[in-house]
Amino acid sequence: MSLPPRRLIGDAALALLAAAPLAWACLGAGGPALLFLGRAAAVLGLALLLLAAMISARIPGLDLWFGGLTRLWRLHHLLGAASFLLLMAHPLLLSFAAARFSVSAASAVLFPGPSAWGVWAGWAALAAMAGFLAPTFSFFGAPEYQRWKSLHALSGAAIALGLAHALASGALLTGAAARAWWGSYGALALLAFAWRAFAARRFARKGYTVAAANAAGRGVVELTLRPDGRLLERRPGQFVYLTPLDTSLAAGRGEEHPYTLSSAPDEPVLRVVVKDLGDASRALQSVAVGSRALVEGPFGEFFPRGGAGAPELWIAGGVGLTPFLSRVRELGPSRPVDAHLVYCVQDETRAHFRAELEAAAARFPGFRLSMHYFAQEGPLTAAFLRTRCPDAARRAAFVCGPPALIAAARTELRRAGVPASRVHAEDFNWL
Amino acid sequence: MKRFLFAAFISFLASAATIGLLGRLAPEDRPGAAAARPVSAEELARHGSSGDCWLAVEGGVYDVTSYVSSHPAPERVLTDWCGKEATEAFRTKGAGRPHGEEARALLETFRVGALR
Secondary structure (H helix, E strand, C coil): CCCCHHHHHHHHHHHHHHHHHHHHHHCCCCCCHHHHHHHHHHHHHHHHHHHHHHHCCCCCCHHHHHCCHHHHHHHHHHHHHHHHHHHHHHHHHHHHHHCCCCHHHHHHHHCCCCCCHHHHHHHHHHHHHHHHHHHHCCECECCCHHHHHHHHCHHHHHHHHHHHHHHHHCCCCCHHHHHHHHHHHHHHHHHHHHHHHHHHHHHHCEEEEEEEEEEEECCEEEEEEEECCCCCCCCCCCEEEEEECCCCCCCCCCCCEEEEECCCCCCCCEEEEEECCCHHHHHHCCCCCCCEEEEEEEECCCCCCCCCCCCEEEEEEHHHHHHHHHHHHCCECCECCCEEEEEEECCHHHCCCHHHHHHHHHHCCCEEEEEEEHHHHCCCCHHHHHHHCCCHHHCEEEEECCHHHHHHHHHHHHHCCCCHHHEEEECCCCC | CHHHHHHHHHHHHHHHHHHHHHHHHCHHHCCCHHHHCEECHHHHHHCEECCEEEEEECCEEEECHHHHHHCCCCHHHHHCCCCEECHHHHHHCCCCCCCCHHHHHHHHCCEEEEEC
């Protein structure tokens, strides 16, 4: 499968921006290998940290250069992790480089006198980084969403301290070059932060009214949102950030959370399916009809623009049905489809929207539905896929659901003969 | 990845703490009483070769003989200053760029006295 060129350009630009300061700094650099590695780790690590900040700003349209917002989030996550590893290696390598002279030299590199404030700024930056990454990487258990978000604000302090350290103590990038590189990267990160903190609230979030709230089953509600102004342009599989403003909500008022659109793109309203997975989504089950909400988006690119280029096999786990529901709802004489949906749920009581799906399957010949009940049939298997969908191997597979289902589906799809390059999966665990 | 990062983080803390502790517990090469020993310009000048290289930086006198071969820049950049007052050279590296904090910390470990 050839990658979409737009994504290639985005990835190449990111790699170039990551490597550029180090490449510049390496011109004419020399010295003992450990010393050089220690300094290089710092330059690359700081560049990755600043890039992670830049791409996290959810700037409209930017995600499409990276294959959608979920993939951009994954890149952000990887950049953050790589940066943390490099910035931890940095002081240790410098210390090892000094260990040839004496033990106290190795120690003095890490813990110099109180006047070497640049080094202490570096320590403070690393401490802030550990503070905001610990919940992200569940060092001490999975955090609650809003607490995670507020701790992540420490990243601003980590960046400011890291930049101060680089300008005061940098040995590979120094003087005017350091100011130019770190100044421009820092300014871009700051702009991204400013967009997120101030401008996005004003320009990116649009006003909506909750026009209906239909219970689809126990703990699952479908909200209909009517726009104040123009409805946003959207495609099936995309998602929005929803901020409910209903004052009677028990939790989550004014908090934004991502939800995949379940409505067809040509509907005059937006619809989202909300499952009670936390305090905020539980409170939303009884949101007041007529209350206000803000919507930002859409984001994501689950279904490729221009089609999959092959008949499709859809595998949905629970509320992961949403992007496929949107596709089913746009079916019509002018929009034929050749798609087989395998809808995996625990048992019949959790088979939300089943009647609607069955009606669509009866009406549109290109659309077929197979229910898979974990309680009766156990885990999803290649044998099940081959029995229900004999031509599975020639289809492009789209999987949406919890991480465990996606992992299982990838394995079983491979066994059923679908090459990995034709499996598109999206879990929303990264948002 | 989560487990790996956590392991790396704990290893980092343990390594840094160990290095710091060793530095405190290794008195033999810590700059101590010698750091304040007065050194005259004549004595400094006697250590003026690459095989016996002292230099004066910001009032301190440093025996960098063991370091000469490890200096990142070509050897002569350093050995030209053996036996001399080298503050300006240390501050500017000859190209207007100052040494990093770790270089400063490293230099301190070579201290033999203070320029009289």
